[in-house]
Amino acid sequence: MAKKQVTIVDIAKELNISPSTVSRALKNHPDISKKTVKLVQECAKRLNYQPNIMALNLRLGKNNTIAVIVPEIVHYFFSSIVKGVEEVAFDEGFNVMLFRSKESYERELKITNSLINARVAGVLASLSKETDKYEHFQKILDNNIQLVFYDRICIGIITDRVVVDDYAGAMTAVEHLIHTGCKRIAFYCSPTHLEISKNRRNGYLDALRKHKLPVEKELMFVCDTREQAMELTPKVLAMDNPPDAFFAINDHTATGILYAIKQAGLRVPEDISICGFSGGDLALACDPMLTTVEQHGYEVGKTAAKLLIDKIKGVTHGQFTNRIVKTKLMVRGTTRKV
Amino acid sequence: MAKKQVTIVDIAKELNISPSTVSRALKNHPDISKKTVKLVQECAKRLNYQPNIMALNLRLGKNNTIAVIVPEIVHYFFSSIVKGVEEVAFDEGFNVMLFRSKESYERELKITNSLINARVAGVLASLSKETDKYEHFQKILDNNIQLVFYDRICIGIITDRVVVDDYAGAMTAVEHLIHTGCKRIAFYCSPTHLEISKNRRNGYLDALRKHKLPVEKELMFVCDTREQAMELTPKVLAMDNPPDAFFAINDHTATGILYAIKQAGLRVPEDISICGFSGGDLALACDPMLTTVEQHGYEVGKTAAKLLIDKIKGVTHGQFTNRIVKTKLMVRGTTRKV
């Protein structure tokens, strides 16, 4: 049954040498004779020896695991980030632990505690929507665990950050709508306490101002899911002076808008234009295909993981780094040609 | 700088008692007096003591980490599975390590080796498309690591499995097409060496036979991406006797078919029906919304994780278990009403 694991001592006994010699031979220590090295490595292979990383970590006070906390897993942007993290970590010999905060502060708290217990080498985190206290992240730093925030960053904690260029992305999107002739652009946004909401909102507002369009409060709505959009949009279309374009904070919301507009018998983009924010396959499945701002989650993940691993390895980038990953406007069928 | 971690010995010194007493007090051992317990736990909190799980695992020969190997991360079905796994693991006090095989045998090999080094307690795996040798998984079992396959299972290895009901799902889908009046149903499928391909293909074939429809080789194609579908479908529509329905092995492919049919000026579902296989938001973004077979990846993940953790805990379900997660046909707009 429980076949005991092969240890360095087993090899030592087998060869009638000491464990320390085996240890050295296994890692090609220069002091050890070629003969012994060969002997040991052969024996290790024969006995199917696998070094015990837990023992090694304990001895060396190190750890080759990093943790990623995501608000959601089934989510184009966040899963792209995880993909990027896994990619870099794998190449660098790190393992990735995955945690989902479920947008819950409580859960985030439990997660950060278990990360401290597990003595992971580093943490990549994006705040849950609920989170407005940050001691648990400070505690991570206090325990000498490296920390990098991505996307939903934490302003209160001094550490590295990787964000998407929300402001410029939104600005570019809204300018595109303006350039294609839209005058009254509605904005569907998440609750404004989130940094990304603020930034995208500012991009929207500044684009309007830059092009001398009036900012109208009644064209800005808190609405960030498909379901909400399907319910809200008919009402918006029934306004006295309805918008001629919609800018949505994510593509799910945009698909809801598209659906409602078609239901109302209006044409996209002839009558009304739509622009989303996210990227991914959802935009391609729409008819017409959705114009959207691609966020390059994969890049965000890779950048954040590199930053984190550099910090773990002690490669300093200056005191603390702020990386911005550029967005890209993907012009497709839900906006008009110039 | 490197603030040393607080250990059980620090608490012992602080209180002038022995480390073993501290250890026992920390876990409410009945032998220890209430007073000491209280004292120790207070002190632990005060010094911000965090148990070192690595040391604990080493001592106990245990490990509270399980690994999931997925072929792809940015993928509705697989990410749903990961979500289910994380959910169950979190509740049971296990951490989840995530690995992406990238559909590569080589990578799968590296992953399984590093899992053995890491001495994870268990592994959840779905085969890469390339994989046709299985020694690396046998090696996992040989190292006393629990193993459960999900979705793309490995017939050659005797262990627990969780699969989706591909055969019945496909059968139900094709029968639905038949019931709504379709007579010539094309099938877009993945390469047939995969179990899921075989099973869905058999479901398709048996549905045709059951309803006395001819099986026509020229209506079956190897095609499993949106891009391939966009390229292939116009040719299929130009056949002498074109199909009046398409059944696709995944929703991405189905969206490609939908696109091509509309481009050809045909109506869905009036002229041609489409049914996909996957589930998720992609189907809802289509116009009309896609009729598809929902695979319940979240359930698959939860089931697999429960099975694995039960095995780790030594709860036996009989010698080895085979679980089937039911699919569900989601009838929407790309198929006709009865």
Add this chain to the structure above:
DNA sequence: TTGTAAGCGTTATCAC
């Protein structure tokens, strides 16, 4: 009720 000591598998330090 508490303390002592051994050991989990590994490596670093110091001998020889």
Add this chain to the structure above:
DNA sequence: GTGATAACGCTTACAA
């Protein structure tokens, strides 16, 4: 070149 020993942080017989 190689070996003995201690240590990483923790638990658990066994002893007191």
